[in-house]
Amino acid sequence: MTLSYKKETIEKIGFSEEKNNTNNGYISKSKKVNRHILNDFYSAVDSRDFYDLAEAVLAEIEDSSEVVKCAEVASKRQPGGAFYRAKLWAKISYLLEEIGNEKKQNLELKQLCELVGLHPNQAKGYIIQGKAIESVEKAFINTGNLREAPPALFQYAQRQKDRAGEYLIEAAKIFEKKSSATPTQIHREWCHKNGSIQANLDIIKPSDWWAFGHPKWRKEEDFPGSIPGEIYANALYYFAPKTGVAVDAMAGSGMFNRVYDDRDRWQKDSAFDLEIHLFDLHPCRNFIQKHDARKPLPIKADWIFIDPPYFGQSNHLFDGDLAAAKDYAEYLELLKEVIVALTDSLLPNGRLCIFLPKWSGLKLENPNYDIPADAYSLAINAGLHWIDAAFVSRARQQEAGSAVKNNAAKRERRMRSDTCVLNVFQKLGV
Ligand SMILES: C[S@@+](CC[C@H](N)C(=O)[O-])C[C@H]1O[C@@H](n2cnc3c(N)ncnc32)[C@H](O)[C@@H]1O
Structure with missing residues (x-):
């Protein structure tokens, strides 16, 4: 079903509604370029006009370089x-089919991609997406x-490859029931019915060395102190139960929520089908509840994560004790x-994840505090059992403008603290 465009728009651009449909729903094979449509398309402000003009481009423009630009x-x-x-x-792929053998088509695709600065693989992805929309x-x-x-x-649809069409049909049906559904909710429903997709192997690390060069969840501008979401993903994947209550007791930006979603x-x-709760002494999101972690939580939990303000380096970022x-x-x-x-606050067999770096003064005579080790002692004294640890790169030596600090560290023979330790403890079952 090709969406029809509004009559006023058709009149405005000087086309009749009569279409000489081919099997694809596109008219004439000649390389037609209607400048009126293109000019209106490029200057459309209102969404409704944009939709109508995009449909007009699909129906009327046959010059592939113009379609690519659109x-x-x-x-x-x-x-x-x-x-x-x-x-x-998708339309471009049909236009390419008309020009002969596969080699010629690939060459033409490459040239079209160069015109707009895309890699042909990206274009092939969009073609899969477009054909999936046509299935709907x-x-x-x-x-x-x-x-x-x-x-x-x-x-998400594209990743399903030859099931991309089915995926979008499912998505369109979900939208009919709930127009506000997000891509994540739709995807979860799809995975629920169709089995999970292969997970992104980059996110879950196979060893206890966790370095995330390009974190997938961006820091939010109003909260510079968040940690890469991958840390939550790995801490949940390896150490959380599949069901039960999971808590971030010092939730900061609410990154835990985003990663779980x-x-x-x-x-x-x-x-995972966890009941998640976020708390912070100074909540800065409406889904984070105010709570001082020095007092027991208002609920008992199976898994608790804390990323406390780091000693001696956070007082410019966070208020709080x-x-x-x-x-x-x-x-x-x-x-x-x-x-x-x-x-x-832990339930029997519940786990506490504590994420902390060492603190090293800049000069050899300055203190050097092994905070993860001290936190370890505190946890053991509180009755917990250590079960595992992971070591997480802070990527500080690669930060822009680090050369001076790196040189000073070597000169002073005092290594910079560039690793956080995630220690995981368990409360014995009662
Ligand atoms: C390093 S930030 C956490 C960042 C978080 N992991 C993220 O990725 O967005 C530390 C947080 O601990 C909170 N905090 C400090 N003292 C606290 C306390 N006594 N109880 C609860 N939260 C506290 C701060 O308000 C801050 O939001």
């Missing part, structure tokens, strides 16, 4: 950009909500209160 211009828009980029690339149209399912969906939904990207076949500790003795005293209260 596809990439369309992609900059939201809503509707991802949908029309995909449909326009052919099934006479309403594409109204699909048209407004963000790019992530079409990328996106679990289809990393959980493989775990099918741990960040503001005047010296290391006070910091450890506060950390002890937190560990005791969280141990008390």
Whole structure:
């Protein structure tokens, strides 16, 4: 089903509604370029006009280099950009089919991609997406909500390869029931029915050395102190139960929430079904509850994670007792209160993950505090049992502008602290 464009728009651009349809629903094989359509398409402001004009481009423009340019211009828009980029690339694939053998088609595709600065593999992905959208149209399912969906939904569909069409049909049906469904919710429903997809192996690490060069979850501008989401993903994957209560007791930006919501990207076949809760002394998101971790949580939990303010380097970032500790003795005293209260909040066999770096003064004569080791002692004294540890790169020596600090570290023979330790403890069953 090709969506029809509005009569006023057709009149505005000087086309009759009569179409000489081919099997693809596109007219004439001549390389038609209607400048009116293109000019209106490039200057469309209103979404409805944009949709109508994108349909007009699909129906009327036969010059592949013009269609390619329209596809990439369309992609900059939201809503509707991802949908029309995909449909326009599918059209390009039909135009390419007309020019002869595969070799020629690939050459032409390469040239078209160069025109708009895309890699041909990306273009092939959009073609898969566009043909998947056509499957929805052919099934006479309403594409109204699909048209407004963000790019992530079409990328999820593309990853299903020859099931991409089925995927979007399922998505369109979900949208009919719940128009506000997000790509993650749709994907979860798809995985629930169709089995989980192969997880992204980059996210889950095979060993206890965790380095994430390009974190997949971006830091949010208002909270520079968040950790890479991959740390939560690995800590859950290796150490959390599949069901039960999971808590981030010092939730900061709420990264835990984002990573758990996106679990289809990393959980493989775990099918986590956790009840998650986020707390912080200074909540900065409406889904984080205010709570001082030095007091037992209002609920008992199976898995608790803390990423406390780091000693001596966080007081410019966070308010709060741990960040503001005047010296290391006070910091450890506060950390002890937190560990005791969280141990008390664990259910039998529950686990506590503590994520901390060492603190090293800049000069050899400055203190060098092994905070993970001190936290270890506090946890053991609180009655917990150590079960495992992972070592996480902070990537500080690669940070822009680090050369001076790196040189000073070598000169002073005092290594910079560039690793966080995730220690995991368990409360024995009662
Ligand atoms: C390093 S940040 C956590 C960042 C978080 N992991 C993320 O990725 O967004 C430390 C957080 O601990 C909180 N905090 C400090 N002392 C606390 C306390 N006594 N109880 C609860 N939260 C506390 C701070 O408000 C801050 O948000």
